[in-house]
Amino acid sequence: MKSFDTIVVGGGFAGIAAARELYKSKQSFLVLEARDRLGGRVHSSKVLNGADIELGGQWIGPGQDLMYQLVEEFGIETYRTYDTGKAVLDLNQRIKTYSGLIPKVDPLSLYYIDRTIKRLDKFAATINLDAPWSHPKAHDWDSMTLESFLQKYVRTKKALKIMRAGMETVMACSTAEISLLHVLFYIKSGKDINTLLSIENGAQQDRIKGGMQSIIESMAKPFMDKIHFENPVRHIEQHDDGCIVHTPSGTFLARKVVVAIPPVLAGRIRFSPSLPIAKRQLFQKIPMGIVVKCYAFFDRPFWREKGFSGEVVTDENCPYQTIFDNGSPHAPYGVIMGFSLAQRASELMKFSKEERKQKMIEWLERYFGAEARNVMHYEDKCWADEEYSQGCYVGYFPPGVWTHYKDEIRKPSGHIHWAGAETATIWNGYIEGAVRSGIRAAQEILSTDG
């Protein structure tokens, strides 16, 4: 059996960020990755003889400082997400177009949307990101769902529908499933709601030339020989002086282990002796969101010619909460991407891929005209369908979990340290958060090594 200072479980951005710190500190280490590729919930691929397609995480935006540092370090080019022209709002089977951030609805609905966003931002600003459970109102906020909050403060149905579509696009779960306290934590973690929802000056501002996966490949390049692919970890034994890590194709020794995968997947690894009860309960209580990214490729972005930005916000009649122009200036194609999330995603996945394609054509035709019928290529990716993700963007906290388990999500368990976007305090759920969590876990190990 080969022996290492540290074994990293998971070759996503958290795991590779951790490995990079260990590499810089000249530790011996090994990364065990279940898939045959790096990136985890980031997966850049190609279609149509070379057009980029981002099947997973794809954007960076202001405030994600480590991501911009990585981009600069590796000389990777970024480009702006297309954001010119009028947006579409599809509510109660009526389509309206609008410019700017403010959707065209009645003044009362606008008032409620504005007031609710301000209230969420104001509450969020008071959260301590290192300890959301310590807030004087933590128990109240963690006892209710986001939906209970919305129903209390949003008094028109239209405003409620818009808030749901927006918050579901941010959280990838239904407003009924998630703790208000967690939403407030998540908002603060990424600054504020406008930052999370926006393209310009927001979390969707910039894209990566060559695909997001090129960043992690650059990060891992110096130590690719230390990454074992197709090595899902099934069992971790802890002993006084280290760990034994079992995969179907080998057994490895290490003094320390970084587990850099979502909680639900960590719960499927066997640990001997058992982890503390609170940790095991937590693994049951942080389910993954559900996202299907649905792509239609055209010979050109015909909607731009008609003055559309490609952005659409819809109500529950449409399979996609939000739609974006996801084209790149480096390829001639027109690319539209629909986010189908939460319950709408589960419903969409009951249809065959061909049926999903037909649905997308119908909805795009409705929004942008008959040219939508000339789709060259359809592709979609349901992240709940991936054995080694079980969902996207991130594990979310239902009510009662933050105040019950407190710092358990990040607390080391003997020789085992925990990373992953779910453990991040800043940009929780984002690639930036994953990178930060990996660095933090590596630093825990490096500091205990004296």
Place this chain on the structure above:
Amino acid sequence: MKSFDTIVVGGGFAGIAAARELYKSKQSFLVLEARDRLGGRVHSSKVLNGADIELGGQWIGPGQDLMYQLVEEFGIETYRTYDTGKAVLDLNQRIKTYSGLIPKVDPLSLYYIDRTIKRLDKFAATINLDAPWSHPKAHDWDSMTLESFLQKYVRTKKALKIMRAGMETVMACSTAEISLLHVLFYIKSGKDINTLLSIENGAQQDRIKGGMQSIIESMAKPFMDKIHFENPVRHIEQHDDGCIVHTPSGTFLARKVVVAIPPVLAGRIRFSPSLPIAKRQLFQKIPMGIVVKCYAFFDRPFWREKGFSGEVVTDENCPYQTIFDNGSPHAPYGVIMGFSLAQRASELMKFSKEERKQKMIEWLERYFGAEARNVMHYEDKCWADEEYSQGCYVGYFPPGVWTHYKDEIRKPSGHIHWAGAETATIWNGYIEGAVRSGIRAAQEILSTDG
């Protein structure tokens, strides 16, 4: 590889009830059980040279018709749970005693408790147990936690504390974690709140001489040779004409499989091809409750001599939401059992067993006097600590799950059928529900076989 008509995964009451139906129908079958014993979340043991101790499920009560049928069929004796004398209420660090069902609190708190129970019962009565998601108010009720409901209708702090202790004892999770719709379903599934909370005429009325596990042992007796112990199922392959079931010690073939384990454990089995997305999401979204049963044994039930029934209801200052006299007329000992549930259980388990024992002595002394110091034996059982349960009594539905996934919990997946207390419509979460679920799953298989 040996081949069978059906393989049953799990030797709890659901699995053995299914196996019994298959046995009666002369099917060939095999039960694969991870532990070295039958019973799952029921575990009857012995302490002190032969005194019975029920570490898991232990009671039956009126309405649990199949359990009484089983008891009669096997000639097993039952006895009444001890229920004579005054109960104790410990609120805001003040102890009061009372007789009957109505705790001694101020009239306004009593009014709120009574009104809230009636309201929950009234709403529960309108639920269709086969389809709780179909209720006109299902979305409203599933969008909120039980705690949100209580905070709306219970306007005194004392009443709120009593309602929380009662409902946490019934549900084994915090009122903040659970969907109101699921609570209403659960109440109706077991008739009404008083039935779930009561000893006499309630779900805690009767106990089993020789222990609850003796029932399942009688059920399984004719086919013990068909049960493989210490065979945790790790992987189930589905093919056109049947399944291949893998355990560390063998591989087995069957036309059909009954998976009779909690959803969270089903999620830890690998399925090839993958199960439908909705099923896999559901496995992430039904966490187990958490219960520690804490026992103190004395040479005699000294509290009875002082006129106490042994029943205590407490607020969050005490590690046990509720305490019961758990003695049997067949042994001379005095036996007190405290239920530590939800957050109080997680907190309690941070202490060593010796510390937990000292805690119990202190609290019992507070309630029943100095004789509590003469404890002969202390034993406790944390069900979240069991690898093959991961919690108790049952998996619960957080907000948004019932209305999102609807009948997915019971829907067969190809050759795989689903049983377990979580899938029951009548007495969900109880042993009676587990038995009913096993019979239902077996009937699904027997009916498709024509």
